[in-house]
Amino acid sequence: MSEILVVYYSRHGSTATMARHICRGIESVNGARARLRSVPPVAAVTSVAAPPVPEEGAPYAESRDLRECVGLILGSPTRFGNMAAPLKHFIDSTSDLWLSGALAGKPAAVFTSTGTLHGGQESTLLSMMLPLLHHGMLLLGLPYTEPELSTTAAGGTPYGASHVAGVGGKARAPVKEELALCAALGRRVAEVALKLQA
Numbered sequence: 001m002s003e004i005l006v007v008y009y010s011r012h013g014s015t016a017t018m019a020r021h022i023c024r025g026i027e028s029v030n031g032a033r034a035r036l037r038s039v040p041p042v043a044a045v046t047s048v049a050a051p052p053v054p055e056e057g058a059p060y061a062e063s064r065d066l067r068e069c070v071g072l073i074l075g076s077p078t079r080f081g082n083m084a085a086p087l088k089h090f091i092d093s094t095s096d097l098w099l100s101g102a103l104a105g106k107p108a109a110v111f112t113s114t115g116t117l118h119g120g121q122e123s124t125l126l127s128m129m130l131p132l133l134h135h136g137m138l139l140l141g142l143p144y145t146e147p148e149l150s151t152t153a154a155g156g157t158p159y160g161a162s163h164v165a166g167v168g169g170k171a172r173a174p175v176k177e178e179l180a181l182c183a184a185l186g187r188r189v190a191e192v193a194l195k196l197q198a
């Protein structure tokens with residue numbers, strides 16, 4: 001089985017929900033399996049180290065997860081039009097993989113959740129692609145052959161999957177177009193990874 005690694009940060013659960021649907025898309029491809037991992041929060045002043053295993057959500061990603069995967073999908077909430085600091089912090093810990101070229105040539109994609117429709121989904125997705133390019137990864141987006149990309153009135157972009165969770169109170173669950181595009185992104189990375197391996 002070839003494993004696609006899905007790594008996300010999520011404070012309130014929306015990005016985590018997207019990650020699970022992306023995993024379903026990956027696992028719909030024969031020969032592909034999803035490995036779901038999260039990253040710990042960061043604080044300006046660290047008084048207690050994060051526990052090795054989180055109390056909820058996926059286990060924390062380790063360097064070996066990145067080495068072992070045949071494709072990578074990164075997810076983060078949008079924060080001020082950019083990825084959240086915990087995901088950036090995790091990426092900044094991957095210099096050894098950059099030095100050895102461990103990720104070069106592997107396919108990759110990105111996804112995000114925002115509070116508002118025009119709150120910076122595309123800028124966040126693009127910002128998440130930059131370190132992946134430095135790693136030599138092959139970036140994939142979503143093609144307009146996915147019908148939901150043209151019909152969505154919520155999230156979903158050619159740069160990657162996205163979700164509009166709303167502001168204040170309880171976060172909105174992803175609508176069917178957003179879910180379909182999450183699954184399509186997972187499927188696409190898995191299919192390309194298997195073709196590259198062949």
Ligand SMILES: Cc1cc2nc3c(=O)[nH]c(=O)nc-3n(C[C@H](O)[C@H](O)[C@H](O)COP(=O)(O)O)c2cc1C
Pocket residue numbers: 009010011012013014015016076077078079080081082113114115116117118119120165166171
């Ligand atoms: C510090 C901070 C900055 C944020 N910046 C933005 C933003 O620029 N645009 C936006 O639409 N939403 C913004 N949000 C809202 C989150 O992107 C949104 O609630 C997201 O769905 C949270 O994902 P999660 O449930 O996975 O934590 C921000 C939230 C926080 C806490």
